[in-house]
Amino acid sequence: MSQALVEHAEAVAQRAYAPYSKYFVGAVVLMTDGTEFTGTNVENAAYPLTQCAEKTAIGAAATAGYRPGDIAAVGISASPCGGCRQWLYEWRVSEISYRRADGSIGTATCAELLPDTWELPSGGGSPEPSKSEGAGSAGAGSAQQ
Numbered sequence: 001m002s003q004a005l006v007e008h009a010e011a012v013a014q015r016a017y018a019p020y021s022k023y024f025v026g027a028v029v030l031m032t033d034g035t036e037f038t039g040t041n042v043e044n045a046a047y048p049l050t051q052c053a054e055k056t057a058i059g060a061a062a063t064a065g066y067r068p069g070d071i072a073a074v075g076i077s078a079s080p081c082g083g084c085r086q087w088l089y090e091w092r093v094s095e096i097s098y099r100r101a102d103g104s105i106g107t108a109t110c111a112e113l114l115p116d117t118w119e120l121p122s123g124g125g126s127p128e129p130s131k132s133e134g135a136g137s138a139g140a141g142s143a144q145q
């Protein structure tokens, strides 16, 4: 399956909007129910605004109502960048296949691609303020202990 997904991603890459870099990337996201979403990189004249192929494809899946855990596998025509590795981790993708620069196909889990990944603390949102915060102002009449 990994080679087929990568080859499909390479076909999708031909539709990329990459007038600046001329570096065409495609991604295919295969959902656990068999649905597929595709994406390409979409560049912008303001270069940092460029969208990666993986984000385009995952965004399409999210728009259709899918959520983390719903992706069975991802195929990419190139090795995912650091930012996309964080996205793939968020979506808990267990099989990511991609074309390496040497032409071979690599397959890895999201955790293998991004070990010691940062995650939002459990419970989400902002962490509770530390009781040691503002220690320098203790005695100012605002102590809450």
Ligand SMILES: [Zn+2]
Pocket: 052, 053, 054, 080, 081, 082, 083, 084, 085
């Ligand atoms: Zn990327």
